[in-house]
Amino acid sequence: xxxxxxxxxxxxxxxxxxxxxxxxxxxxxxxxxxxxxxxxxxxxxxxxxxxxxxxxxxxxxxxxxxxxxxxxxxxxxxxxxxxxxxxxxxxxxxxxxxxxxxxxxxxxxxxxxxxxxxxxxxxxxxxxxxxxxxxxxxxxxxxxxxxxxxxxxxxxxxxxxxxxxxxxxxxxxxxxxxxxxxxxxxxxxxxxxxxxxxxxxxxxxxxxxxxxxxxxxxxxxxxxxxxxxxxxxxxxxxxxxxxxxxxxxxxxxxxxxxxxxxxxxxxxxxxxxxxxxxxxxxxxxxxxxxxxxxxxxxxxxxxxxxxxxxxxxxxxxxx
Amino acid sequence: xxxxxxxxxxxxxxxxxxxxxxxxxxxxxxxxxxxxxxxxxxxxxxxxxxxxxxxxxxxxxxxxxxxxxxxxxxxxxxxxxxxxxxxxxxxxxxxxxxxxxxxxxxxxxxxxxxxxxxxxxxxxxxxxxxxxxxxxxxxxxxxxxxxxxxxxxxxxxxxxxxxxxxxxxxxxxxxxxxxxxxxxxxxxxxxxxxxxxxxxxxxxxxxxxxxxxxxxxxxxxxxxxxxxxxxxxxxxxxxxxxxxxxxxxxxxxxxxxxxxxxxxxxxxxxxxxxxxxxxxxxxxxxxxxxxxxxxxxxxxxxxxxxxxxxxxxxxxxxx
Numbered sequence: 001x002x003x004x005x006x007x008x009x010x011x012x013x014x015x016x017x018x019x020x021x022x023x024x025x026x027x028x029x030x031x032x033x034x035x036x037x038x039x040x041x042x043x044x045x046x047x048x049x050x051x052x053x054x055x056x057x058x059x060x061x062x063x064x065x066x067x068x069x070x071x072x073x074x075x076x077x078x079x080x081x082x083x084x085x086x087x088x089x090x091x092x093x094x095x096x097x098x099x100x101x102x103x104x105x106x107x108x109x110x111x112x113x114x115x116x117x118x119x120x121x122x123x124x125x126x127x128x129x130x131x132x133x134x135x136x137x138x139x140x141x142x143x144x145x146x147x148x149x150x151x152x153x154x155x156x157x158x159x160x161x162x163x164x165x166x167x168x169x170x171x172x173x174x175x176x177x178x179x180x181x182x183x184x185x186x187x188x189x190x191x192x193x194x195x196x197x198x199x200x201x202x203x204x205x206x207x208x209x210x211x212x213x214x215x216x217x218x219x220x221x222x223x224x225x226x227x228x229x230x231x232x233x234x235x236x237x238x239x240x241x242x243x244x245x246x247x248x249x250x251x252x253x254x255x256x257x258x259x260x261x262x263x264x265x266x267x268x269x270x271x272x273x274x275x276x277x278x279x280x281x282x283x284x285x286x287x288x289x290x291x292x293x294x295x296x297x298x299x300x301x302x303x304x305x306x307x308x309x310x311x312x313x314x315x316x317x318x319x
Numbered sequence: 320x321x322x323x324x325x326x327x328x329x330x331x332x333x334x335x336x337x338x339x340x341x342x343x344x345x346x347x348x349x350x351x352x353x354x355x356x357x358x359x360x361x362x363x364x365x366x367x368x369x370x371x372x373x374x375x376x377x378x379x380x381x382x383x384x385x386x387x388x389x390x391x392x393x394x395x396x397x398x399x400x401x402x403x404x405x406x407x408x409x410x411x412x413x414x415x416x417x418x419x420x421x422x423x424x425x426x427x428x429x430x431x432x433x434x435x436x437x438x439x440x441x442x443x444x445x446x447x448x449x450x451x452x453x454x455x456x457x458x459x460x461x462x463x464x465x466x467x468x469x470x471x472x473x474x475x476x477x478x479x480x481x482x483x484x485x486x487x488x489x490x491x492x493x494x495x496x497x498x499x500x501x502x503x504x505x506x507x508x509x510x511x512x513x514x515x516x517x518x519x520x521x522x523x524x525x526x527x528x529x530x531x532x533x534x535x536x537x538x539x540x541x542x543x544x545x546x547x548x549x550x551x552x553x554x555x556x557x558x559x560x561x562x563x564x565x566x567x568x569x570x571x572x573x574x575x576x577x578x579x580x581x582x583x584x585x586x587x588x589x590x591x592x593x594x595x596x597x598x599x600x601x602x603x604x605x606x607x608x609x610x611x612x613x614x615x616x617x618x619x620x621x622x623x624x625x626x627x628x629x630x631x632x633x634x635x636x637x638x
Contacts, residue, residue, distance in 0.1 A: 116560060141555065163561040164510070164529045165575075170562055171555060189556050191483070191510050192526065207511065207526050210483045234553065236460065237490055237508050241435060242482035256484075 003269050004318060010249045010258035012286060012315035014269045018058040019312050025049060029311040030289030032075035032126075032214070032277030034083060036098060039281045043289060043312055044072040044085060051085075051100060056281060058314070064100030070110075074126030074138075074174065075277060079219065084127040084135065091121045093137055106137070106153045115142045116162060120155065126215075128177040130198050136175050136183060144169040146185060146200060159200030164190055166202045174215040178223050178252065186212045186227070193227070193254065206254030210244045214289075216278040222252040228275030228288060231265040233298040245272035245295075247288060247315075260315065265299050267310065273299065284317035322588055323637060329543075329568045329577035331605060331634035333588045337377040338631055344368060348630040349608030350391035351445075351533070351596030355400050355417055358600045362608065362631060363391040363404060370404075370419060375600060377633070383419030389429075393445030393457075393493065394596060398538065405456070407442040412456055425456065425472045434461045435481060439474065445534075447496040449517055455494050455502060463488040465504060465519065478519030483509055485521045493534040497542050497571070505531045505546070512546070512573065525573025529563045533608075535597040541571040547594030547607060550584045552617035558583075564591035564614075566607060584618045586629060592618065603636035 003014045021027070028047035035041055039056045050065035050072055071089025078084060082103060083096045092107035106120070113119035122142025127135055133151040144162040149155055160169050174186035181198040193206040193215070214228030231245035232238050246261025262271045273296065277289035292309040322333040340346070347366035354360055358375040369384035369391055390408025397403060397414070401422060404413050411426035425439070432438040441461025446454055452470040463481040468474055479488050493505035500517040512525040512534070533547030550564035551557055565580025581590035593614035594607050611628040 115558070144559070161561070162559045164527050166527065168561070170529070170551070170559065189551070189553070190529075205526065207524065208483050208485065210489070210509075232489070232508070234508070239434065240463070240481045240489065242480070242487065243489055 005260045005270055005315065006249075006258040008258055011318040012260065013318055015058075015314040015316050016269055018314040019043070019052075019054055020058050020060055021052070022060055025052075026308050027052070027311050029274075029291045029293040029309065030277065031072040031291055032086075033279040033287040033289045033312070034075040034077040035279045035281040035287065036077060036081050037282075039283070040098075041279075041281070041287055042075060042077075042083060042098075044069075044075045044277070045311075046072050046291075046293070053098075056285075062099075073124075075279075076127045076129070076176075077279070078129060078133075084129075086124050086126050086137065088123040088125055088140055091124060093121075093124060093127055093135070095135075104153050106135070106149060112142060116144065118143060118145055118158060118161070120145070120147045120158070125172065126174045128175045128183065130177060130183075131179060131181050134198075136177065138172040138175040138185060140172055144172055146172060146175065146183070146196070148199070157199065159196070166194065166205065167196075167200075169194075173213055176215045176217045176225070177219070178217055179219055179221050184215060184217065184225065186215050188213055188230070193225070204254075206250065208256070209248065210246075213274075214276050214278045216280055218280060224252065224257060225250050225254075226278045226280060226286060228272075228278050229261075230274060230276075230295070231272075231299060233295070238299070245275055245290075247272065247275050247278065247286070265295075267306070272313075273309070286315040286317070288313040288315070324579035324589055324634065325568070325577040327577055330637040331579070332637055334377075334633040334635050335588055337633040338362065338371075338373055339377050339379055340371070341379055344371075345627070346371070346630050348593075348610045348612035348628070349596060350610065351394035351405075352598040352606045352608040352631070353394035353396040353402055354598045354600040354606065355396060355402075358602070359417075360598070360600070360606055361394060361396070361402060361417075363388075363394045363596070364608075364630070365391050365610075365612070372417075375602075375604070381418075392443075394598070395446045395448070395495075396598070397448060397452075403446040403448075403454070405443050405445050407444055407459055410440045410443060412440075412443060412446055412454070414454075423472050425454070425468060431461060435463065437462060437464055437477065437480070439464070439466045439477070444491060445493045447494045447502065448538075449496060450498060450500050453517075455496065457491040457494040457504060459491055463491060465491060465494065465502070465515070467517075467519070476518065478515070485513065485524065486515075486519075488513075492532055495534045495536045495544070496538070497536055498538060498540050503534060503536065503544065505534050507532055507549070512544070523573075525569065527575070528567065529565075532593070533595050533597045535599055537599060543571065543576060544569050544573075545597045545599060545605060547591075547597050548580075549593060549595075549614070550591075550618065552614070557618065564594055564609075566591070566594050566597065566605070584614070588632070592628065592630075603638075605634040605636070607632055607634065
C-alpha cells in the first residue's frame with residue numbers, strides 16, 4: 001500500500017525512488033526543482049551534475065551545467081520555458097534555455113557585493129517574474145533585499161533591510177508572484193511570508209509558519225502556495241515535535257489547507273529533512289528538493305550522515 | 320555624559336554599574352528581576368547567591384536561597400509582595416516571602432515530567448497571576464504548555480501543544496497578565512507573543528518580534544509590555560544587524576512604542592547580550608537581567624568568555 005499524505009483537496013500518493021539516476025551519479029542534494037510545459041523535471045543539484053533532467057516517470061533525460069554552478073539555490077521556470085537559476089555560492093542569477101544555454105546573467109559570478117550593503121548580490125537565493133516579465137531576485141543570506149530588474153537585467157529598484165518589522169527581512173530565502181502582480185517573499189528566520197505589491201509596498205504577512213524556506217505558486221489569480229518549511233535546528237528545540245520539516249499548502253491569503261510531514265524530521269517516506277525547493281507539474285503532482293546533506297548534521301549532530309541521502313521526492317496528487 | 324536610549328515617551332538614562340555586590344560576589348548571570356512595593360530589587364541569578372536584594376540605588380541588602388535554586392529562570396512579584404520564583408533546572412515554582420521563606424511549592428524539585436508529555440513540569444519558565452490570584456505557569460523548554468493553578472497550588476487546567484498554529488508553542492518562555500485577565504505568552508522560537516483569555520482561549524498574536532524572551536507588564540488595564548528579545552545566534556544570521564538582542568516596548572495591542580539596543584549584540588552600555596528578565600519599579604525605571612554567560616558562546620563561538628560579563632543594568636526613566 002502506498003502511503004497517502006495530505007488532507008482535503010490536497011492528498012498525495014508518495015512515489016518512492018522516483019528519479020532514476022545514471023549509474024554512479026548522485027544529486028548530493030537538490031536545492032530546487034522546476035517543471036517545464038512538457039512536465040519534464042529539472043533538478044538543480046549540488047552534486048557534480050548541477051542540472052539533471054527527467055521525464056515525469058523519473059527517467060533520466062540529460063544533464064548540463066557541469067563546473068558552472070558552485071552552489072545551486074533557486075530555480076524558477078519562466079512562462080516561455082526559460083529557466084531562471086540562482087546560485088548563492090556564485091552570487092549570480094542566470095536565465096537559461098532548457099538545454100542550458102545562458103541567455104542572461106545578472107551579478108558577477110564569484111564577486112559578492114559587501115555584506116548587508118543592499119547592493120546586488122550577496123548570496124542571492126531565488127527569482128520570480130512580474131506580469132511584465134520583470135525579474136525579482138531575493139537576496140538573500142548576505143543582504144536583506146529584494147531587487148527588481150527589467151527583463152533584460154537592468155536594476156529598476158530594491159527594497160528591504162535587515163530586521164523584523166514589516167518590510168524587513170531575516171534571510172530573504174525565496175520569492176514568488178501571481179498573475180495579479182503580488183510578490184510573496186519567504187522571510188525565513190522571521191518565520192513568515194511577507195506580501196508586497198510589485199514595487200515593494202508592504203501589504204500583509206502570513207504567520208504560523210516555521211522557517212518557510214521554499215515557495216511555489218502556479219502563475220494564476222489567487223493561486224495556492226506550496227511552502228517547504230525547515231525543521232527546528234537549534235539545540236533548544238531540536239527534539240520538539242510538530243515544527244517541521246514539512247510542506248504546507250496555504251491559500252492565497254495564507255490560510256492552511258493541507259500539511260505533509262511527520263512530527264519530526266527523518267528518513268521515512270512521510271518525513272522530510274530539508275524541503276528547500278518545491279515545484280508542481282500540470283497534473284498537480286508535487287516535486288520537493290531537499291537540502292538533506294546540509295541539514296543532516298544540524299538535525300542529527302551525533303549520527304553519521306548516510307550516503308546517499310534522499311533529496312528529491314515526488315508526491316502524486318490523488319484525485 | 321549620560322547615555323539616553325529609547326524614543327518617545329519611553330526614554331531612559333543608562334545607569335552603569337548600578338548593583339553594588341559584596342566583595343568577591345558575582346551574579347554569574349541574571350535569569351530574572353522583580354521589584355517589591357518599596358522599590359527594592361530582587362535579582363534571581365545563577366551564581367552562588369540565587370537571590371540578591373538591593374535598594375533602588377543599588378546598595379546590597381541581603382541574599383537568600385543559597386543551594387536551593389539550580390537554575391534561576393523566572394520572577395514574578397505578587398500584589399501582596401510575595402515573590403514567585405521559577406527554576407527550570409529544578410522543574411519547580413516556589414512562592415516565597417520577601418525574606419525567602421517558602422510559602423508554596425508546585426512541582427517536585429529535581430523530578431521533571433516526561434519530555435513533551437504535557438504534565439507539569441519540564442523546565443518550566445515563568446509565572447503570572449490571574450485577577451483572582453490563580454497562578455499561571457509557562458512550561459517551557461520540555462513542554463509546550465501553560466498550566467493554571469488555584470492560589471493554593473491545585474492544577475485547574477492546562478493548554479497548548481508543540482507547533483506553530485495559534486495556541487501551539489515553540490518554547491513557552493515567559494508569561495504575564497493584566498487586570499482584565501488577559502494572558503500574554505512569549506512563544507519565543509515562534510517569534511511571537513500569543514494572547515489568551517484566562518482559560519486559554521486564543522485571542523490574537525503579536526508578530527514582528529525576534530525571539531521574545533522576557534515579558535513585563537504593570538498589573539493594570541491595557542498596560543504597555545516590556546519585551547526582552549534575544550538576538551540571532553544561528554551561523555546563518557549571527558552577523559545580521561537589527562535583530563536584537565534588544566528591549567522593545569509595545570502597547571496593549573503589540574504596537575511598537577520604543578526600542579533600544581545596538582544593531583548587534585555586545586558589551587557596550589547600549590548593547591545587550593541576552594535580555595531575559597525585566598521589571599519596572601514605581602518610578603518607571605527599568606531593570607534588565609541578562610543571561611549573558613549562557614549567550615556569550617552563541618554569539619562569539621571563537622572568543623573565550625570574559626571572567627566578568629554584565630548581566631544586570633538599570634535604565635532610569637527620563638521624564
